[in-house]
Amino acid sequence: MSAVIEISGLRKTFHTVRQGRRVAVDGFDLLVEAGQIHGFLGPNGSGKTTTLRALLGLVRADAGTMSVLGAPSPERLADVSGRVGAIVESPQFFGNFTARKTLRLLALAGGVPTGRVDEVLEQVGLRDRGDDRVKGYSLGMKQRLAVASALLKDPELLILDEPANGLDPAGIREMRDLMRSLADAGVTVLLSSHILGEIQLICDHVTIVSHGRRVAHGRVDEVLAGFDQHEWRVRVAEPERATELLGRIGVSVAAHPDHLLVTGVDDAEVISRTLGEAGLWVRELVPLRPDLESVFLELTGDAGHPALPRQVDGAPPDDQVIDLDVRGTQEVQA
Ligand SMILES: Nc1ncnc2c1ncn2[C@@H]1O[C@H](COP(=O)(O)OP(=O)(O)OP(=O)(O)O)[C@@H](O)[C@H]1O
Numbered sequence: 454m455s456a457v458i459e460i461s462g463l464r465k466t467f468h469t470v471r472q473g474r475r476v477a478v479d480g481f482d483l484l485v486e487a488g489q490i491h492g493f494l495g496p497n498g499s500g501k502t503t504t505l506r507a508l509l510g511l512v513r514a515d516a517g518t519m520s521v522l523g524a525p526s527p528e529r530l531a532d533v534s535g536r537v538g539a540i541v542e543s544p545q546f547f548g549n550f551t552a553r554k555t556l557r558l559l560a561l562a563g564g565v566p567t568g569r570v571d572e573v574l575e576q577v578g579l580r581d582r583g584d585d586r587v588k589g590y591s592l593g594m595k596q597r598l599a600v601a602s603a604l605l606k607d608p609e610l611l612i613l614d615e616p617a618n619g620l621d622p623a624g625i626r627e628m629r630d631l632m633r634s635l636a637d638a639g640v641t642v643l644l645s646s647h648i649l650g651e652i653q654l655i656c657d658h659v660t661i662v663s664h665g666r667r668v669a670h671g672r673v674d675e676v677l678a679g680f681d682q683h684e685w686r687v688r689v690a691e692p693e694r695a696t697e698l699l700g701r702i703g704v705s706v707a708a709h710p711d712h713l714l715v716t717g718v719d720d721a722e723v724i725s726r727t728l729g730e731a732g733l734w735v736r737e738l739v740p741l742r743p744d745l746e747s748v749f750l751e752l753t754g755d756a757g758h759p760a761l762p763r764q765v766d767g768a769p770p771d772d773q774v775i776d777l778d779v780r781g782t783q784e785v786q787a
Pocket residue numbers: 467468469475476477495496497498499500501502503504647
């Protein structure tokens with residue numbers, strides 16, 4: 454699969470009068486391949502926006518190499534800008550304009566046929582509300598309008614910084630459906646977020662950043678599998694006896710008020726057979742799989758320790774390089 458975004462060894466330090474020197478991105482690597490919905494996750498202040506801004510040529514990096522769709526960034530970003538849509542800074546829309554008028558103006562300004570306007574309104578589910586004034590829109594609808602503006606030029610790559618920020622669960626679900634339909638249409642999507650549960654449902658690949666360093670990356674299921682301790686919640690009528698029986702076959706059991714926590718068993722059958730053969734019938738047997746949130750907290754809890762190597766998840770990617778598009782950041786001033 455070909456690389457759509459590649460970042461290697463990105464470093465960015467800010468110097469401010471009040472806070473002095475602040476390392477925002479600390480030797481960060483990112484690889485996004487064609488067709489992925491790639492989650493770029495990290496706590497507040499971990500360097501996600503700075504990374505995306507550097508990639509799009511909106512801030513100058515101190516070190517590192519970046520590319521978008523094969524073009525080195527920022528040097529050759531202009532070559533691919535027409536193929537990239539990005540919303541990195543929250544777009545401000547003029548509230549008295551309708552979505553249709555807003556998009557029409559953006560299309561005209563960007564040299565995009567205005568016929569695209571209805572298509573993108575349809576794509577983001579705003580076609581029926583396209584003639585309403587933006588000031589009457591919910592936050593979710595404004596986010597979708599922002600995505601629509603980035604879709605105008607029919608990009609191969611869409612970069613969204615915190616698209617789910619401030620959305621209620623229904624808005625997040627809409628955003629998720631939208632991302633999926635874009636991916637189905639062949640668009641590669643990179644979205645940054647600190648809202649983890651939903652990202653797990655939206656993305657197939659993930660890169661987790663902490664203190665400007667990548668701490669995990671890969672397929673979401675593979676990243677999660679790496680943290681799977683093969684735990685099971687077991688409810689049974691005689692927990693003491695069950696603990697003893699499972700202990701005899703070398704299984705670790707912790708007693709909780711209303712259940713047993715069984716660890717280190719790959720196959721549920723081991724538990725049900727051991728107990729069933731002794732006449733103890735299992736009432737509940739539930740695998741406890743790690744979710745992205747628990748993995749994220751574990752990884753970002755200490756990954757920023759200065760003693761750690763700059764990157765802790767293995768070798769940097771060795772595929773092609775890619776860069777982002779400055780013109781992808783679209784703003785309509787009120
Ligand atoms: N223009 C700037 N001047 C000084 N410091 C900055 C600037 N931009 C970012 N920083 C600092 O760099 C660090 C990384 O910030 P960044 O906005 O990239 O993080 P983030 O992961 O996007 O966070 P959030 O989820 O809150 O948006 C933070 O400590 C931030 O204060």
